[in-house]
Amino acid sequence: MTLTGENDVARQADLRRIVASFVAEHTDMGLEKLDGEEVSYERMVEAVQSLPFLASRKLVVLRAPSKNKEFTERFEAFLGEIAETNDVLILESKLDKRLSYYKQLKKLTEFCEFSVLDAHGVVRFAGDYAREQGGTLSAGDARYLVERVGANQLLVQHEIDKLLAYNATVDRRSIDLLTEASPQSTVFELLDAAFAGNVRRATQLYKEQRSLGEEPQKIIAMLAWQLHIIALCKTAGERPSDVVAREAKISPFVAQKSMNLARRLTLARIKELVTELRKLDQRTKTDGTLPDEAVQYFLLTLA
Numbered sequence: 001m002t003l004t005g006e007n008d009v010a011r012q013a014d015l016r017r018i019v020a021s022f023v024a025e026h027t028d029m030g031l032e033k034l035d036g037e038e039v040s041y042e043r044m045v046e047a048v049q050s051l052p053f054l055a056s057r058k059l060v061v062l063r064a065p066s067k068n069k070e071f072t073e074r075f076e077a078f079l080g081e082i083a084e085t086n087d088v089l090i091l092e093s094k095l096d097k098r099l100s101y102y103k104q105l106k107k108l109t110e111f112c113e114f115s116v117l118d119a120h121g122v123v124r125f126a127g128d129y130a131r132e133q134g135g136t137l138s139a140g141d142a143r144y145l146v147e148r149v150g151a152n153q154l155l156v157q158h159e160i161d162k163l164l165a166y167n168a169t170v171d172r173r174s175i176d177l178l179t180e181a182s183p184q185s186t187v188f189e190l191l192d193a194a195f196a197g198n199v200r201r202a203t204q205l206y207k208e209q210r211s212l213g214e215e216p217q218k219i220i221a222m223l224a225w226q227l228h229i230i231a232l233c234k235t236a237g238e239r240p241s242d243v244v245a246r247e248a249k250i251s252p253f254v255a256q257k258s259m260n261l262a263r264r265l266t267l268a269r270i271k272e273l274v275t276e277l278r279k280l281d282q283r284t285k286t287d288g289t290l291p292d293e294a295v296q297y298f299l300l301t302l303a
Helices: 008-026 041-049 069-073 075-079 100-108 119-132 139-149 153-166 172-178 183-195 199-211 216-234 241-248 252-262 267-286 291-302
Strands: 002-004 031-035 058-063 086-092 111-113
Touching: 002 008, 008 031, 008 058, 008 086, 008 153, 031 041, 041 058, 041 069, 041 075, 041 086, 069 075, 075 100, 119 139, 119 153, 119 252, 139 153, 139 172, 139 252, 153 172, 183 199, 183 216, 183 252, 183 291, 199 216, 199 291, 216 241, 216 252, 216 267, 216 291, 241 252, 267 291
Parallel strands: 002 086, 002 111, 031 058, 058 086
Antiparallel strands: none
């Protein structure tokens, strides 16, 4: 069996489930784990050939065996070495789909590939994970958490662990108290406040980003990215936000928020803002304009 894919959370969860099920039936006497970066091809062959000790079956877990070049070159021969009493579980975090090894794994093993979740999937995961841990997290608050900290599944899992240790019921108050807003989620608030004419709030959000160590040039890049998404939403016609998200390959949350901002602006105004931001970026790099002052001035022009 092969477990692969860049979704570390889902892949590791499935690994734990398989190992726990095996140990419950056959005890850990039949479990052997090897790291492909540390052992030889011969050692891996020995492990899958040797009979289980004080157990009816044996499970050999191979972590990243592709790190061993000989293993990938002799993979089909390796499969022929596995004893009938033994099961082999191959773990690969990321594989090049162009390689014959990847194609062999798909063809010759029970193949499970875990892809990275989009933001909508992470929201569902957050609610399910909180329930599995005996806690409560509503769909709305799960969405708020993901919008606040970002759609990295492992980070969201760690944040939920922290929140549940504080209180079994996770709500927005505890989320605000115990988590920090990611730079990307705050740029929405920054633009929203500026476009709404709330200069004080926009300035406060900018200063918060600076206090978190975000450099003005990075904030400029984030603003440019957001204006690009707003332009996409503005030219999307009557398409709903979920369709825009799918076609543009962006988060549904990003699409929805950008749609709301796009409704306040004409396409001509969006083009003006992109041009102004480009000129601002140029000035900070060529004529000595102070980046901090330039970004804050740009926010004032939005308002």
